[in-house]
Amino acid sequence: TLARTVLSVENLSAWYAESKVLHGISFDVREGELLTLIGRNGAGKTTTLRSIMGIVKKRTGSITFNGDQLIGRRIYEIARKGIGYCPEERAIFSSLSVKENLTLPPVLQSGGMGDEELLEAFPNLRSRASSQGTKLSGGEQQMLAIARILRTGSRFLLLDEPSEGLAPVVVKEIGELILRLKARGFTIILVEQNLRFAKRVADRHVVVENGKVVDILSAAQLDSDMERVQSYLGV
Ligand code: ATP
Numbered sequence: 001t002l003a004r005t006v007l008s009v010e011n012l013s014a015w016y017a018e019s020k021v022l023h024g025i026s027f028d029v030r031e032g033e034l035l036t037l038i039g040r041n042g043a044g045k046t047t048t049l050r051s052i053m054g055i056v057k058k059r060t061g062s063i064t065f066n067g068d069q070l071i072g073r074r075i076y077e078i079a080r081k082g083i084g085y086c087p088e089e090r091a092i093f094s095s096l097s098v099k100e101n102l103t104l105p106p107v108l109q110s111g112g113m114g115d116e117e118l119l120e121a122f123p124n125l126r127s128r129a130s131s132q133g134t135k136l137s138g139g140e141q142q143m144l145a146i147a148r149i150l151r152t153g154s155r156f157l158l159l160d161e162p163s164e165g166l167a168p169v170v171v172k173e174i175g176e177l178i179l180r181l182k183a184r185g186f187t188i189i190l191v192e193q194n195l196r197f198a199k200r201v202a203d204r205h206v207v208v209e210n211g212k213v214v215d216i217l218s219a220a221q222l223d224s225d226m227e228r229v230q231s232y233l234g235v
Contacts, residue, residue, distance in 0.1 A: 003031040006156060006187050007052070012061035013211075014044075014051045021047050023211040024061065034178070034188045036198040039208035040234045045191040046088060048208065049158045052189075053085045054078045065156070082109050084154030088161045088191075090145040094133040098125055101133055101144055102151060109153030118147050121180075139170035146177065157181070160191045175201055195230065199223065207232050 007029040014022040022044050029035050037045040050056040052063055054075040063070040070078055079085075092101050102118055102125075119126040122143050128136060136144065142162050149157060162178070163171045171194070178201050182188060192198040198205060205222050207215040209232060222229055 003033065005029070006031050006033075006066060007189075008062070008064045009048075009052070010062040010064075012048070012051060012059060012063060014047055014056050014060075015058040016047075016056070017058075021211050022051065022059070025208070025211070025213055026061075027206045027213055027216060029187060029189060031187055032182070032185055033204065034182050034190065034202045036202045036205045037189060037191045037208055038193070038195065038198055038205050038229070038233065040232070041193075043208040044211040045208050046160055047211075049085065049160055049189065049191060052078075052158060053083065055085075079152070079154070080108050082154045083156045083158065084149035084152055085158045086145045086149055086160060086162065088164060090141050092133045092136075092141055092144050092148070096133055097130050098133070098136070098140075098144060099129045102147060105148050105152050107151065107153055109155070111155070112153030113147075113150045115151075118151060121150070122147050137170070139166050139173060142166065142170075142174055143177065146181075150181075155186055157186055157188045159188060161193060162190070163192065163194045163197045171197055193233070195222075195226070195233065199226075205229075 005028045010026050012022055012025040013020060025048055037048055039045055047056055051059045054073055059071055065081055068081060103115060124140060125143055125147060128140060162174050175197060199222055203219055205217045206213055
C-alpha cells in the first residue's frame with residue numbers, strides 16, 4: 001500500500017510580475033518519499049519550490065500540505081506548518097559563526113533537533129562551531145544550511161541543488177546526509193541537475209520543461225531510460 005499524500009500540487013501556475021513561468025504543474029509527494037525535480041536551466045524547478053514556500057506570491061492552482069491550502073498563505077505561515085526551504089544560494093549568515101547560524105532559526109515544530117544533537121549529526125560542523133560563515137567551504141555551508149532547517153523541526157524539506165558547485169567527494173557526503181534524513185522519515189523535494197546524484201538518492205523524478213511537467217519517472221524507469229532523460233536535460 002502507498003504512503004499517504006503529504007503535498008499535492010495541482011495545476012500550479014506562477015508569475016514573476018507579468019511574466020508567466022509555470023504553466024499548470026501537477027505532482028504529489030507521499031510521506032517519507034524523496035522526489036526530485038529535474039530539467040534544464042530555467043525550466044521552472046526553483047520557481048516551483050518558491051511557489052510552494054510562498055516566496056513567489058503570484059500563483060494559481062492548488063497546493064495542499066496535509067490537506068491545508070498553501071495558496072494565499074504567507075511564507076511564515078507555510079514555514080510554521082512544517083516546511084523547510086534551503087535555497088540554492090544557501091543563505092547562511094556569513095558574518096555569524098556556525099553556532100550562531102545554527103541557533104538563530106526559531107523552533108517551529110516539536111521534534112526539532114537541539115544544538116548538541118545537530119553537532120552530533122554534523123561532526124564537521126562541530127569542529128567549525130566558532131568559525132565565521134564565510135570561512136566555511138561550499139560543502140560545509142551546504143551542511144549548515146540543511147542543519148539550520150532541522151532545528152526548526154520541519155519534517156518536509158525543499159532542497160534546491162545542494163550538490164551545486166561542490167567537489168565529487170563532498171557531493172557524496174551530501175548524498176549520504178540526504179539518505180540519512182530519508183531514513184529518519186523526512187519527506188524531501190530535491191531540485192537537481194546532477195542526474196547521477198538524483199538517481200542515487202530519489203524514489204521518483206518529476207521532469208520539468210518550460211514550466212510544465214513532461215514526465216514522472218520511478219527510480220527504476222530513470223535507470224532504464226537514462227539516455228532519453230539526459231536528452232530532456234540537454235546533456
Ligand atoms: P535554474 O536551475 O537555472 O534555477 P530552474 O529550472 O530552477 O533553473 P527557475 O529559476 O525556476 O528555473 O526559472 C524559471 C523561469 O523564470 C526562467 O525563465 C527564469 O529566467 C525566470 N525567472 C527566475 N527568477 C526570476 C525573477 N526573479 N524574475 C523574473 N524572472 C525570473
